[in-house]
Amino acid sequence: MDKVPLPETPQRDLADPKTPPSLARQGLLTAELVALAQGGVSVILASCCADGKPIAGIGVGARIDTAGTIRVFLTRQANLRLLEALEAGRAIAVTFSRARDHVSFQVKANGATILLASPDDTPEIARQSAVFRDELIGINLPRHVAEGFTTYDPNDLLAIEFTPDRAYVQTPGPGAGSPLSP
Amino acid sequence: MSGIRIENLRRSLEGVVASVLATADGDGMPNVSMISQVHYVDPDHVALSYQFFNKTRRNLLLTRTACVLISDPATLASHRLELEFVETQTSGPLFESMKAKLAGIASHHGMEGVFRLLGADIFVIRSIEEVPFLALLPPPPEPPLLPAVRQCVAELDTCSDLDALLDLALECLERHFGIGHSMILMVDARERRLYTVASRGYVKSGVGFEAAFGEGVIGVAAMENTPIRIGHMTSDYRYGAALVDTAQRAGLLSTRPVEIAFPGLPSPGSQIALPIAVGKSVSGILFAEDENVMRFGYDDEDALAVLAGYLGAMIELLREDEEELSDEPGPAGKRTGKSITARLHQADQSIFLNHSYLIKGVAGAILWKLLREYTSTGRTEFSNRELRLDPGLRLPAHSENLEARLILLRKRLEERQSGLGIEKIARGRFRLVVEGPVTLEEFDGSGSSGTPVANI
Numbered sequence: 232m233d234k235v236p237l238p239e240t241p242q243r244d245l246a247d248p249k250t251p252p253s254l255a256r257q258g259l260l261t262a263e264l265v266a267l268a269q270g271g272v273s274v275i276l277a278s279c280c281a282d283g284k285p286i287a288g289i290g291v292g293a294r295i296d297t298a299g300t301i302r303v304f305l306t307r308q309a310n311l312r313l314l315e316a317l318e319a320g321r322a323i324a325v326t327f328s329r330a331r332d333h334v335s336f337q338v339k340a341n342g343a344t345i346l347l348a349s350p351d352d353t354p355e356i357a358r359q360s361a362v363f364r365d366e367l368i369g370i371n372l373p374r375h376v377a378e379g380f381t382t383y384d385p386n387d388l389l390a391i392e393f394t395p396d397r398a399y400v401q402t403p404g405p406g407a408g409s410p411l412s413p
Numbered sequence: 414m415s416g417i418r419i420e421n422l423r424r425s426l427e428g429v430v431a432s433v434l435a436t437a438d439g440d441g442m443p444n445v446s447m448i449s450q451v452h453y454v455d456p457d458h459v460a461l462s463y464q465f466f467n468k469t470r471r472n473l474l475l476t477r478t479a480c481v482l483i484s485d486p487a488t489l490a491s492h493r494l495e496l497e498f499v500e501t502q503t504s505g506p507l508f509e510s511m512k513a514k515l516a517g518i519a520s521h522h523g524m525e526g527v528f529r530l531l532g533a534d535i536f537v538i539r540s541i542e543e544v545p546f547l548a549l550l551p552p553p554p555e556p557p558l559l560p561a562v563r564q565c566v567a568e569l570d571t572c573s574d575l576d577a578l579l580d581l582a583l584e585c586l587e588r589h590f591g592i593g594h595s596m597i598l599m600v601d602a603r604e605r606r607l608y609t610v611a612s613r614g615y616v617k618s619g620v621g622f623e624a625a626f627g628e629g630v631i632g633v634a635a636m637e638n639t640p641i642r643i644g645h646m647t648s649d650y651r652y653g654a655a656l657v658d659t660a661q662r663a664g665l666l667s668t669r670p671v672e673i674a675f676p677g678l679p680s681p682g683s684q685i686a687l688p689i690a691v692g693k694s695v696s697g698i699l700f701a702e703d704e705n706v707m708r709f710g711y712d713d714e715d716a717l718a719v720l721a722g723y724l725g726a727m728i729e730l731l732r733e734d735e736e737e738l739s740d741e742p743g744p745a746g747k748r749t750g751k752s753i754t755a756r757l758h759q760a761d762q763s764i765f766l767n768h769s770y771l772i773k774g775v776a777g778a779i780l781w782k783l784l785r786e787y788t789s790t791g792r793t794e795f796s797n798r799e800l801r802l803d804p805g806l807r808l809p810a811h812s813e814n815l816e817a818r819l820i821l822l823r824k825r826l827e828e829r830q831s832g833l834g835i836e837k838i839a840r841g842r843f844r845l846v847v848e849g850p851v852t853l854e855e856f857d858g859s860g861s862s863g864t865p866v867a868n869i
Contacts, residue, residue, distance in 0.1 A: 273431075273447065275433045275445050275446075275447065275482075276445060277435035277436075277437075277443035277444065277445035277480070278443050279437040279441040279442070279443050283437060283439075283441060283476060283478070284437070284476075284478045284480065284495065285435035285436050285437040285443050285444075285472075285476075285478060285479060285480045286435060286443075286480050286493075287433045287434070287435035287445060287480040287481065287482045287493060288482075289433060289482060289491075289544075308545040309491070309544050309545055309546055321441060322441055322442045322443055323443065324435075324442070324443040324444055324445045325445065326445045326446055326447070328447050333447075335446075335447070337444070337445065337446070339442060339443075339444075372429075372430075372486075375549065376430075376486060376487075376489065376549070379489045379547065379548070379549045380430075380484075380489060382547050383547065384547065399468075401446055403447075403449075403464075403528070404465070405465055407446070407465060407467050408467040408468045
C-alpha cells in the first residue's frame with residue numbers, strides 16, 4: 232500500500248488529488264466530502280448517554296441531500312443504546328472513513344431525528360455496501376469477512392437524519408481534528 | 414459486569430479489524446474515530462494507544478470515560494466496552510510492547526512515521542456488552558496450546574545439560590507448536606547485549622550473532638523483561654546493516670565491526686521475543702518468527718511465555734558445578750596436522766583463526782586463555798570453575814552464564830572446522846581439542862603488527 236502523504240491543510244487532506252477541488256457545496260460539505268461519504272466507506276457513530284458517558288455505534292451507509300442534510304443508515308439491533316440517546320435529544324457525531332487510504336472526516340450536530348429507511352434508500356444502501364465490501368477485499372480482508380461486515384438485515388434498518396453544524400478532518404495523523412471551514 | 418470476559422475476546426484486539434472509539438466532552442458532545450490498537454493488559458484492563466494530542470485525548474482527560482466497539486475478524490462477533498481512564502504510561506514494558514505492535518500495524522497500513530506511540534492509556538473495563546451482529550460461523554478450532562506446553566515441559570525435564578536443553582527447546586517449538594524458525598540468545602549483563610547460542614530452521618546458524626539491549630524485538634524484550642510481538646513486520650524493528658551504517662555516520666563506530674549477521678528470515682511476517690527470566694533477572698530471549706503475518710496471537714504469547722519462563726528455571730537448575738575428574742586420561746583428539754594461527758585483538762577480545770573471524774568478547778577471552786595454557790603447558794583439560802574464578806576473564810559472579818559461553822564457543826569452532834574444538838568430558842569439565850601446531854599472535858590495537866606470543 233502506498234504511504235499516505237501528510238496533508239498540508241485540512242482541505243487538501245480530504246481533496247481527491249486527481250480532480251480539481253470543487254466549489255459546489257451541499258450545506259457544510261463540499262462535493263468531494265459528499266462523494267466520499269456516499270462512496271462505500273466505513274460509517275461510525277457516537278452519542279452521549281444520560282450519565283454523560285459516550286456510546287459508540289456503527290452504520291451501513293449514508294445519503295446527503297442538496298441542502299447538506301445527512302441520513303445515516305444503521306441497524307436497530309446493533310445500536311439500541313445509541314438510538315435511545317438520540318431519541319432523548321442528545322448530540323451526534325459521525326465519522327466517514329475510506330478503507331483504502333484512511334481518508335476520513337467527522338461531522339457533528341446537536342441532535343438527530345430517527346426515521347425508518349425509505350424504499351428508495353434500499354438500492355443506494357445496497358450499492359454502498361457492495362462498494363465497501365470490494366474496498367475491504369482490496370485491502371486484503373478475506374472475502375467472507377468483507378462480505379460479513381457489509382451484510383445487514385434490511386428489515387432492521389433505520390435512518391438517522393441531521394444537518395451537521397461542524398465538520399472536521401479525521402484522517403489519522405497530526406491534522407486530525409482540524410475544523411473544515413465552510 | 415456481564416459474564417463476558419475480555420480474555421475471550423482477545424482475537425478482536427489484534428488490530429486486524431479497526432475498532433471504534435467514542436468519547437464525549439463536558440457538554441455531552443460526542444467524538445468518534447477509528448483506532449488501530451486496543452491492547453489487552455489483564456482481565457480488568459485494556460490500553461489504547463495515545464498518538465496525538467487531539468479531541469479524543471482532551472475528552473479523555475476531561476471526562477475520563479470511553480466506549481470502544483471491537484470486532485472479531487474471524488466471526489465478526491462484536492462487543493461494546495465501557496471504559497474508564499486510569500493513567501498514561503510513557504515508558505516500561507506495556508509501553509514498549511504496544512509501541513512495537515503499533516509499528517507493525519503502521520507499516521501494514523502504509524502509515525510508518527505517522528503512527529508513533531506517545532503513551533499507553535490504561536483503562537479499567539466497566540462493562541462488556543455483546544452487539545447483535547450477523548456473525549459468521551466460527552472457524553474450525555485451532556489445536557489447543559496447553560497440551561503442547563505440557564509436552565514440551567515434560568521433554569525439557571529430561572535434559573541434564575544446558576547444551577541439550579537449548580537445542581531441545583527449539584526442536585520442541587517445531588514439533589509441538591509448528592514453529593519452524595527460532596533461536597535462543599543469552600544475556601551478556603556487563604555489555605548489555607545478547608548473543609545467539611542456539612537456532613533452528615535457518616540457512617546459517619547465526620550462532621554468535623549479537624543484539625544490543627533495546628535493539629529490535631529481541632533487544633526491547635530483554636531491556637523491558639516483557640514479550641514483544643509484531644504481527645506485521647516493520648523496518649523499525651529490523652536487524653541489519655542500517656543500524657551499523659547509522660552508528661558509523663554518527664561517529665560511534667570508526668570502522669565496520671566484525672560481526673556475525675542476523676540469521677533470521679529475510680522478510681518475516683511475524684516475530685515474537687520472550688524473556689527467559691527468573692523473577693526480574695533476564696538471562697536470555699526465546700525468539701521465533703514466521704513468513705506469515707499475524708502468526709502469533711495472544712494465546713501463543715501466553716504459551717511461549719510459560720515455556721520461556723520454564724527454560725529460565727531449567728537454566729538455573731543446570732548451572733554446572735564440576736564433577737571430580739577421573740584419573741583416566743580421555744581419548745586424545747585426532748591430530749590432522751592442520752596448522753592453526755590464532756590471533757587476538759585485545760581491543761574487543763576478538764579472535765581470528767587463520768585470518769578469519771571466529772568470536773569476540775568473553776568467549777574470545779576464554780578461548781585465548783585455553784590456548785595460552787595449552788601452548789605453555791600442554792594442558793587440554795579444564796574446569797568451568799577455574800574459568801569462573803579467573804580474574805582475567807572478569808566474569809560477573811551471578812548473572813554470567815559461563816556454560817552458555819562455552820556452548821557458543823563450541824558451536825563456532827565446530828562451524829569453522831579449523832582444527833580446534835571443545836568437548837565436554839564431565840559435568841563442569843571439558844577438553845580443548847587441538848588437531849595441529851598452534852601459533853598465537855596478539856594485537857594490542859596500537860597499529861603495530863601482531864606479536865607472536867607462542868608457537869607450539
